[in-house]
Amino acid sequence: MFELTDVEHRYGTVRALAVPSWRAQAGEQWLLAGASGSGKSTLLHILAGLTTPSAGRVVVAGQDLAALAGGARDRWRGRHVGVVPQKLHLIGAVSVFDNLRLACTMAGLRVEEARIRALLAAVQVADLAQRRPGELSQGQAQRVAIARAVVNRPALLLADEPTASLDDASAAAALELLRTQAREAGATLVVASHDARVRPLLPRTYQLSEVAAAA
Amino acid sequence: MGPTRLALAYARRRPLATLLVVALAAIGTAVVVLTLAVGRELATRLDRDAQGIDLVVGAKGSPLQLVLAGVYHVDVPPGNIPLAALSELRANPMVAGAIPLALGDSVRGFRIVGTEHALVAHYGAQLAQGRQWAKPMEAVLGSEVARATGLGVGAKFTGSHGLSEGGGGHDEASYAVVGVLAPTGRVVDRMALTSVASVWAVHDAHHPPEAAEEHDHDKAEGGPAREVTMVLVRYAGPLAAASLPRAINSGSNYMAASPAYEMARLLTVFGVGLDLVRAFAALLIVASAAMLFVALAQALDERRYDLAILRALGASRGQVAWVLLAESMTLALAGAALGWVIAQVTLALAGTWLPAAAPLAATAWTLRGNEGWIVAGAALAGALAAAWPAWQAYRLDVAATLADG
Numbered sequence: 001m002f003e004l005t006d007v008e009h010r011y012g013t014v015r016a017l018a019v020p021s022w023r024a025q026a027g028e029q030w031l032l033a034g035a036s037g038s039g040k041s042t043l044l045h046i047l048a049g050l051t052t053p054s055a056g057r058v059v060v061a062g063q064d065l066a067a068l069a070g071g072a073r074d075r076w077r078g079r080h081v082g083v084v085p086q087k088l089h090l091i092g093a094v095s096v097f098d099n100l101r102l103a104c105t106m107a108g109l110r111v112e113e114a115r116i117r118a119l120l121a122a123v124q125v126a127d128l129a130q131r132r133p134g135e136l137s138q139g140q141a142q143r144v145a146i147a148r149a150v151v152n153r154p155a156l157l158l159a160d161e162p163t164a165s166l167d168d169a170s171a172a173a174a175l176e177l178l179r180t181q182a183r184e185a186g187a188t189l190v191v192a193s194h195d196a197r198v199r200p201l202l203p204r205t206y207q208l209s210e211v212a213a214a215a
Numbered sequence: 216m217g218p219t220r221l222a223l224a225y226a227r228r229r230p231l232a233t234l235l236v237v238a239l240a241a242i243g244t245a246v247v248v249l250t251l252a253v254g255r256e257l258a259t260r261l262d263r264d265a266q267g268i269d270l271v272v273g274a275k276g277s278p279l280q281l282v283l284a285g286v287y288h289v290d291v292p293p294g295n296i297p298l299a300a301l302s303e304l305r306a307n308p309m310v311a312g313a314i315p316l317a318l319g320d321s322v323r324g325f326r327i328v329g330t331e332h333a334l335v336a337h338y339g340a341q342l343a344q345g346r347q348w349a350k351p352m353e354a355v356l357g358s359e360v361a362r363a364t365g366l367g368v369g370a371k372f373t374g375s376h377g378l379s380e381g382g383g384g385h386d387e388a389s390y391a392v393v394g395v396l397a398p399t400g401r402v403v404d405r406m407a408l409t410s411v412a413s414v415w416a417v418h419d420a421h422h423p424p425e426a427a428e429e430h431d432h433d434k435a436e437g438g439p440a441r442e443v444t445m446v447l448v449r450y451a452g453p454l455a456a457a458s459l460p461r462a463i464n465s466g467s468n469y470m471a472a473s474p475a476y477e478m479a480r481l482l483t484v485f486g487v488g489l490d491l492v493r494a495f496a497a498l499l500i501v502a503s504a505a506m507l508f509v510a511l512a513q514a515l516d517e518r519r520y521d522l523a524i525l526r527a528l529g530a531s532r533g534q535v536a537w538v539l540l541a542e543s544m545t546l547a548l549a550g551a552a553l554g555w556v557i558a559q560v561t562l563a564l565a566g567t568w569l570p571a572a573a574p575l576a577a578t579a580w581t582l583r584g585n586e587g588w589i590v591a592g593a594a595l596a597g598a599l600a601a602a603w604p605a606w607q608a609y610r611l612d613v614a615a616t617l618a619d620g
Binding site for chain 1: 216217218221224225227228520521524525526527528529530531532533534613614617618
């Protein structure tokens with residue numbers, strides 16, 4: 001599903017990330033582990049096509065990302081990658097329903113209202129569809145953010161520290177929801193986390209080396 | 216839910232700033248549209264009333280005063296000229312037509328004009344009631360005079376000195392209304408017309424020849440030396456425009472003034488005033504754009520993460536820039552559109568409140584070319600106000616913003 005080869009990212013002269021090789025198959029669920037500052041978020045951004053690595057080759061869903069630029073890369077991302085950012089960040093000016101709608105239109109895809117309703121029901125926030133994000137609890141907002149990330153049936157679902165600041169039960173529930181939604185969308189799941197509670201909940205782990213972070 | 220609807224959702228989130236921006240743009244636009252309408256109507260009216268009058272010949276003095284008194288009937292004439300001047304002008308081959316005017320009195324603020332039937336024909340006026348005057352002390356009223364005074368065929372009235380109401384009267388000599396003209400939209404609507412002989416008769420009765428020296432507007436009345444106030448002249452050909460005014464001004468005791476020239480001069484002066492009002496209105500629009508800029512620049516900081524999320528969802532750089540541009544341009548256009556509507560409502564109501572503004576009301580609810588430019592200008596101001604914030608949004612470092620949280 002994706003393959004990274006000799007990927008390296010530098011900020012100026014400082015090497016921030018090194019991934020010699022990582023290959024994931026469709027539908028697999030991975031933990032991207034590493035200490036804080038090890039480059040987990042950077043690697044997620046590279047997989048999403050938001051950051052171009054300083055070196056190396058990144059192929060996602062059969063697409064060499066180096067061959068995509070500008071608007072083409074944005075469109076590709078909207079259609080193939082779902083992102084659950086660490087701070088969730090729903091668009092506060094519009095309703096929960098419209099947050100999912102935006103995900104479709106920004107990707108240039110047709111809005112399937114029935115799918116949006118079904119997804120909101122699946123993540124148990126159907127009754128909050130017309131609420132503004134500011135009216136939601138943290139757990140409700142997280143469920144909406146996950147629904148938004150999978151609404152376009154992405155091939156790759158990326159989540160950045162989804163359990164940060166959650167208690168054990170909520171963290172387990174969030175992980176389970178991510179895994180379920182990824183499975184139902186047929187997406188490969190990559191969860192970046194330094195939370196020890198997450199490791200036993202995901203079948204595969206890619207450990208970012210300390211060497212890379214310190215180099 | 217595209218970028219444009221999202222932009223509107225953002226605008227709705229800060230209603231006070233949005234209202235203020237729209238209100239400023241609306242007031243500025245309304246004032247510009249109104250001054251354009253007033254200027255346009257003024258020019259049209261001045262042009263319409265002066266149509267077919269190439270030259271006004273009267274007593275020496277201010278040429279502008281002569282034109283204002285003789286063509287637009289809004290000023291007192293500088294004096295009188297001998298009746299012989301009328302014959303001289305009619306005998307001049309450069310003159311195709313000459314209509315005398317004997318002015319001085321008014322009826323309830325409307326001027327009584329001693330003239331010939333040719334003046335009625337000149338303005339293209341038709342009788343709505345009655346007939347033309349046939350002998351001294353018979354009068355035909357313009358439509359506005361009849362409407363405002365309530366006088367009709369068979370009624371009698373007396374004149375007062377000057378143009379304002381309440382001047383000394385000529386109670387001993389009353390006019391009989393024999394006809395009322397249909398509305399023309401020209402200055403004749405505001406005149407009470409009679410023969411030149413009527414005006415002479417009224418003043419002969421009121422100021423016997425021995426008292427004439429003390430009277431300020433008809434001092435040579437009585438006896439054979441009759442006077443008129445001015446003569447409206449139509450040229451026989453284009454050459455007359457070059458030589459007739461010069462010939463009159465240099466070779467006689469009276470003066471010739473060209474309405475076209477004097478009105479162009481007046482409009483230049485008046486235009487400065489209108490330009491000042493427009494400049495003030497433009498300032499309001501600029502202030503509105505400046506407010507938009509400040510609001511969007513502040514909003515950019517608040518929305519940086521929103522925009523980064525939109526990019527993560529697949530929005531292009533152009534789309535996130537458009538969110539800010541669309542918000543700004545929509546508010547500016549809404550302000551311009553609202554301003555245009557306010558101006559049209561004001562124009563329409565002006566006709567109800569002030570009968571004199573009725574022609575302005577008739578121009579309401581018609582979008583003119585230059586008003587289209589105002590709307591386009593407002594959109595441009597909106598785009599300029601959003602240019603820098605939109606550029607910042609375009610250049611947003613999505614990865615760094617998402618990482619910062």
